[in-house]
Amino acid sequence: MLNKVSTSKDFQKILKSILEDAQKKGEEFIDIKSGDLHRKVGGYPKHNHRMPLCCTVMKNEMKPEDEILKTPPSGYGANLIIRFRLPR
Numbered sequence: 001m002l003n004k005v006s007t008s009k010d011f012q013k014i015l016k017s018i019l020e021d022a023q024k025k026g027e028e029f030i031d032i033k034s035g036d037l038h039r040k041v042g043g044y045p046k047h048n049h050r051m052p053l054c055c056t057v058m059k060n061e062m063k064p065e066d067e068i069l070k071t072p073p074s075g076y077g078a079n080l081i082i083r084f085r086l087p088r
Contacts, residue, residue: 004046005050006038006042006043006054008046008052008053008057010041010042011037011050011054012057012061014017014037014040014041015057015061018030018032019061019084019086021088022084023086023087023088027086028085029083029084029086030083030084031069031081031084032082033080034058034077034080034081035078036056037050037054038054041054051076051077051078052074055076058080061084062084063088065085067082068082069081078087
């Protein structure tokens with residue numbers, strides 16, 4: 001069986017699903033950690049992980065009212081945490 005490599009669309013789909021679920025629950029915001037998102041998409045932690053892509057997708061989803069709560073030294077790591085304000 002071939003291992004599927006995660007794409008930006010894979011990360012976008014799961015991220016949007018998480019945001020929609022939190023919004024439906026009436027949350028004002030949700031804090032999302034890149035390592036948690038990548039685990040939901042799959043392929044992490046493994047040697048061929050796509051963490052930089054995961055972080056890029058998260059950053060690209062940001063709106064002006066969102067904020068980065070924690071940034072890894074490289075800017076792209078499993079500990080990136082972004083607070084997404086809701087509703088989107």
